[in-house]
Amino acid sequence: MSETLDEAGLLAAELLARRWLPRKHPRVRRALVDADLWQALQDRLTQVGLRLVDNIHADHISVALVRPAESAVFGEAGMNANNNLDLPRDAISLLVVLWALIVLPKRERQSARAAGDEGQQQDEMFQTEKPMPTAAEVSPVVSYRALLADFGNQLGKKMRMDGNLRRLEAHGFIVRRGDDIAEGPLLDLLLDYDALAPRILDGALGDVLSRASARDESAAQEEPAEADAEAPSETDEGDA
Numbered sequence: 001m002s003e004t005l006d007e008a009g010l011l012a013a014e015l016l017a018r019r020w021l022p023r024k025h026p027r028v029r030r031a032l033v034d035a036d037l038w039q040a041l042q043d044r045l046t047q048v049g050l051r052l053v054d055n056i057h058a059d060h061i062s063v064a065l066v067r068p069a070e071s072a073v074f075g076e077a078g079m080n081a082n083n084n085l086d087l088p089r090d091a092i093s094l095l096v097v098l099w100a101l102i103v104l105p106k107r108e109r110q111s112a113r114a115a116g117d118e119g120q121q122q123d124e125m126f127q128t129e130k131p132m133p134t135a136a137e138v139s140p141v142v143s144y145r146a147l148l149a150d151f152g153n154q155l156g157k158k159m160r161m162d163g164n165l166r167r168l169e170a171h172g173f174i175v176r177r178g179d180d181i182a183e184g185p186l187l188d189l190l191l192d193y194d195a196l197a198p199r200i201l202d203g204a205l206g207d208v209l210s211r212a213s214a215r216d217e218s219a220a221q222e223e224p225a226e227a228d229a230e231a232p233s234e235t236d237e238g239d240a
Helices: 002-018 026-033 035-047 067-080 089-121 144-151 157-170 193-201 204-230 234-239
Strands: 020-022 050-053 060-065 174-177 180-183
Touching: 002 020, 002 026, 002 035, 002 060, 020 026, 026 035, 035 050, 060 067, 089 144, 089 157, 089 180, 089 193, 144 157, 144 180, 157 174
Parallel strands: none
Antiparallel strands: 020 060, 050 060, 174 180
């Protein structure tokens, strides 16, 4: 038992130092299959007012304050703030937009892939349990240019949006790869999907996202059609 507690303490210390760890990390992988180690890790974190944050749709795990500790740590002012990371309101709005553009379709793809695998397993003689598709496999990326065109006026235009993107990247919500904005380690961990998804899908932002998605799909369909129109036909080549 002491060995388990030592391993739990080391994993807790690494989580505190690094803020998040990938699920493929050797100690995290061991904790995910060792119920005693997982419980010991949770107990260690609870002793200092923290809780483990994890879900099967994310590729990382992290830590956050337990509810009773929030008021003691942040005080009434912090509890009444719209966030405790000192992000400005337009940065919070940008975070919600990016969450909707990345996490919502990612969850849909993961569910569809998992359902397809389940159907395939029914036809197999020896069924094997397949894991949820990782975020890296199915998570979409957002074009910076498209984001600026669609939401720039509402989110402070280019200079302000660039500054807020840097803030979100520093906090681990997103990753920038040139013109692409991808899911960061904390995007699908620290935002409550069950609370946020219905508000977005049933609200005004849901209509905006639907129009943007329809536009992207239309553009993707037009590209192959244009390529076919430019290609010479067999009749043309024969006449030549």
